[in-house]
Amino acid sequence: MNDETLMLAYCKGDAGAFESLYSRHKGAVYRYLKRQCGNEATAEELFQDVWMKIVHARERYQASAKFTTWLYRIAHNRLIDHYRKHSRLPVSYEDEYIDELEDHCPTDPAAEVNRSRQADKLLDCIGQLPEAQRESFLLKEESGLSLLEIAELTGTGRETIKSRLRYALTALRRCLQGLL
Amino acid sequence: MSTENDNLPNDEQLSSIYKETAQDMPAAHVDEAILAAARRETASRPRPAFSPFSGSWQMPAAVAAVVVISFSLVTLMENDIAPTDDLGSSAFDGTELRQPSTMMADKGIIREENPELVKALPKPAMKSQDEMSTSTRHALSTEQARRRAERDESKTKEKQKAAKIVAERRATPQAAPAQAPALTSSAVPLPSVALIRQHRLAGNLKQANQVADAFMDLYFGEKLTMADPAKVRLPAEQWVAFIFELRVLDRNRQADRLQILLDRR
Numbered sequence: 001m002n003d004e005t006l007m008l009a010y011c012k013g014d015a016g017a018f019e020s021l022y023s024r025h026k027g028a029v030y031r032y033l034k035r036q037c038g039n040e041a042t043a044e045e046l047f048q049d050v051w052m053k054i055v056h057a058r059e060r061y062q063a064s065a066k067f068t069t070w071l072y073r074i075a076h077n078r079l080i081d082h083y084r085k086h087s088r089l090p091v092s093y094e095d096e097y098i099d100e101l102e103d104h105c106p107t108d109p110a111a112e113v114n115r116s117r118q119a120d121k122l123l124d125c126i127g128q129l130p131e132a133q134r135e136s137f138l139l140k141e142e143s144g145l146s147l148l149e150i151a152e153l154t155g156t157g158r159e160t161i162k163s164r165l166r167y168a169l170t171a172l173r174r175c176l177q178g179l180l
Numbered sequence: 181m182s183t184e185n186d187n188l189p190n191d192e193q194l195s196s197i198y199k200e201t202a203q204d205m206p207a208a209h210v211d212e213a214i215l216a217a218a219r220r221e222t223a224s225r226p227r228p229a230f231s232p233f234s235g236s237w238q239m240p241a242a243v244a245a246v247v248v249i250s251f252s253l254v255t256l257m258e259n260d261i262a263p264t265d266d267l268g269s270s271a272f273d274g275t276e277l278r279q280p281s282t283m284m285a286d287k288g289i290i291r292e293e294n295p296e297l298v299k300a301l302p303k304p305a306m307k308s309q310d311e312m313s314t315s316t317r318h319a320l321s322t323e324q325a326r327r328r329a330e331r332d333e334s335k336t337k338e339k340q341k342a343a344k345i346v347a348e349r350r351a352t353p354q355a356a357p358a359q360a361p362a363l364t365s366s367a368v369p370l371p372s373v374a375l376i377r378q379h380r381l382a383g384n385l386k387q388a389n390q391v392a393d394a395f396m397d398l399y400f401g402e403k404l405t406m407a408d409p410a411k412v413r414l415p416a417e418q419w420v421a422f423i424f425e426l427r428v429l430d431r432n433r434q435a436d437r438l439q440i441l442l443d444r445r
Binding site: 010013014015018019022026027028030031034044047048051052055056058116118119120122123126140141142146147162165166169172173176 | 188189190191194195197198199200201202204205206207210211213214215217218219221222223
């Protein structure tokens, strides 16, 4: 059963449909929020807010809209609210492009082949990306949405998202130099 | 994955490393809280998936309603201004409308045919009309019929004459301009039927039409259909002559409207 059908079933009162939907998307949404805000406790709070919003706004859901797009739009908006509330509006949404990411995790030559080490380093590098680039990268990796859908839910142009992704990948590659 | 994703900048190596990190999950207590809230919500307030007022039918329905209303209004307006003989003659000659005098006359007929029934009828307010004789009624209706016939005959003649002139003009389109007198546009005389005729006879149809427009504006205003015939300060002969000129200029619709107005006056 696809996401949209499950959501419609939940709208009709089928709590089991919501459980299926939740288990299908909870990990990706949680990681998106956690890596965007960089704090586990805050991520949990935002995560809970996002799903509660889904629960309460279910009557506004229309099957014509893709569930994933709707879900990530809510998550994105919640994140922006969080930035605003804490006067930490992502400056990087304007000043996106940085040349070098700092090497917070100096590579241990002896463990260069270790995949988990690469993964840790990648997460560290992702954390250093400007918010907008990081968001584009995370949405691409976690949500499986198309370029157009990502552009739509973040309220930006398709070319902008493409450009952010390109910058993000270049920066991450440079950051992981020596480990790849 | 849609085709749009094909255009996404991609790095397979980075993606595969990232996937190894995709183990983070929300804590169990968060899961519990969310699922409990979702269950509570469905238990307390089951809602329909679609509200009848939130569907996508609203916009098409609104558009359809606007179209239907607009069409009805336009049709009604067209009927109001349609140049029909019904509007010009029967609606105003009193034969279709049940005027008080006609109703009284009907009662006269009843009285003659069935005097018993007349006693049961309420007494009329206007005694003189009630007592109108049958011969008077006949005379009136005969007079009305004669007038209508005369008017119809005159209209037909007028239309035939105009059609004849139009046909002649179409048959010899080149000849007329050569005979045109030097009517300069710099001198702007008051629009008159005579001037229209003068231009027309000279073959200056464009100028004839312009003068006709000016004449129309001067005496009837822009909204001809809204004009009050009683307020048009134009002698009937001029009016008739103007209608004739309009017909010759092939402006039959305007001519018909003016004819209706004239009948109403």
